[in-house]
Amino acid sequence: MAFTFTINVSEVSWNTDLGGWVCPVLKIPSSKIEAIYVEGEKLDDKKYQVLNDHNAIRWTSEKSQPNSFTVSVVIEKELSTKELTLKWKKLAIFMPLICSLLSLLAGIYIPKNF
Secondary structure (H helix, E strand, C coil), rough: CCEEEEEEECHEEEECCCCCCCCCEHHHHCCEEEEEECCCCCCCCCHHEEEEECEEECCCCCCHHHCEEEEEEEECCCCCHHHHHHHHHHHHHHHHHHHHHHHHHHHHHHHCCC
């Protein structure tokens, strides 16, 4: 199940060596930039390039880059599988019980040996 959210990017994120903005949200597995909006208008995809390896959005237009914009990001895959979540929920229930039993047994047997 995919979900979408937006982030604001400003000139603080600009990297002159890359010619673009550093966008750490691209580090999230399966994240993808759906669209970029500048002053309420969707930016043409030809004006920027997404550099997933560098976690950046590179400005490719001949016009000067905007100072700030909003990025619509899509996460295409679930960040945690249902099976993994269920496993941790079960462990969260049973581990305190197991630890309590081990503590009880240790309390009974250890004093006899000393």
